[in-house]
Amino acid sequence: MRVRGIFGKDEVVDLLDSGEASLALSVPVHASARILTRPLLREGFVCIARPGHPAFANEADVAAFAAAPHLLVSPEGDRAGLVDRKLAALGLARRVVLSLPQFLVAPFVVADTDLIATLAARVARRFAAANLGIVVHEPPVALPDWPLAMMWHRRVNDHPATVWLRDCIAGIAASA
Secondary structure (H helix, E strand, O other): OOOOOOOOHHHHHHHHHHOOOOOEEEOOOOOOOOEEEEEEEEEOEEEEEOOOOHHHOOOOOHHHHHHOEEEEEOOOOOOOOHHHHHHHHOOOOOEEEEEEOOOOOHHHHHHOOOOEEEEEHHHHHHHHHOOOOOEEEOOOOOOOOEEEEEEEEHHHOOOHHHHHHHHHHHHHHHOO
């Protein structure tokens, strides 16, 4: 078995179609009936910042949050995300000064700068528990939960190894 990080949703479908990947974990991708999906969990968002960050002196200060410099995690290289759309609806815009394709570096950058990052709640809380010099805050704007799903091609639906792996992953997700 090999595990590989894949950043684009379109690439996930291509790899499942080609047989290069047997299983993918991602937000659900709307593909034809050839790609099967099993919901795993729903995840929320939180913000991380260095301790004492002024944008969080008053937890509900949306203007201070928007004015602060931000780190955007965008696996697909987007220049804006859900937070930007929510702020735009309030007539605000944030300053994204750094964009990264994955979240693993984010806490290290945030800990030593004035940047704020909005991340998946479970990931952010694990980073904070590891004493990386960050604090978790609730976002000052309401952000919807998002789904994490397991996807595979129909041709491997009954393959014993794939069935076993899907069951293992589903069990882990159920306890998360």
